[in-house]
Amino acid sequence: MPVLYHKPPPPSDDKRWKIVETRMRRLGDRPPALIEALHAAQEAFGYLDTDALNYVGDTLGVPHSRVYGVATFYSFFTLKPSGEHTCVVCTGTACYINGAKDILAGLDRALHVKPKETTADGKISVLTARCLGACSLAPAVIVDGDVKGKVNVGDLVAQLEAM
Ligand code: FES
The missing domain is CATH 3.40.30.10 (Glutaredoxin)
Incomplete structure (x- = not known):
């Protein structure tokens, strides 16, 4: 029996999520798209916060621990900045x-x-x-x-x- 898979909703109605969502869909919404999807989110928002990391992970079916591992490993990713x-x-x-x-x-x-x-x-x-x-x-x-x-x-x- 096929497993019904529901994609998670974007974290907010900010239309930049549409750009990220479309990019992930074009990449097949699968785990190998992780790095490109994180790039898309960072290009749209300037950085990756927990909402972005969780949303990308949930959409692609990648465990959060792996998403955080990848986002912190590569220096080209910027996590949410420290300023107020x-x-x-x-x-x-x-x-x-x-x-x-x-x-x-x-x-x-x-x-x-x-x-x-x-x-x-x-x-x-x-x-x-x-x-x-x-x-x-x-x-x-x-x-x-x-x-x-x-x-x-x-x-x-x-x-x-x-x-
Ligand atoms: S908002 Fe599109 S280039 Fe700046």
Whole structure:
């Protein structure tokens, strides 16, 4: 008798999960897709948190222990950053053309923080992602889960400094 297999629902209705889900489906939703699926999740969110790791593992039928092992073994994976707040800067094509580089430079100048780093006071972690699915709003960033479009560097720095 065939085993009925129910795929787990995405951790939230954030549409970036659709990108991850589609990639996993194209790869057959099977354990060998683990590394590529983790890449897809990291490209979309900038890092891997426990929700992402568990969702990928459950979808592909890989035990959580193995997923965590793989995610911590390879240096190209970034686990949820240590800062109190997270600012993910999109460096996908549309955002890059529209000033993502200036945003990163502005954060470095004002807060002395580069991608994959956390400010000295532990407040803000900065990450990059390849496309947040909001290209019409380029340049886009996500601060603590909130998408911000047509970002002005000065306003962003002011917001982060006030956190
Ligand atoms: S390239 Fe930045 S949101 Fe798509």
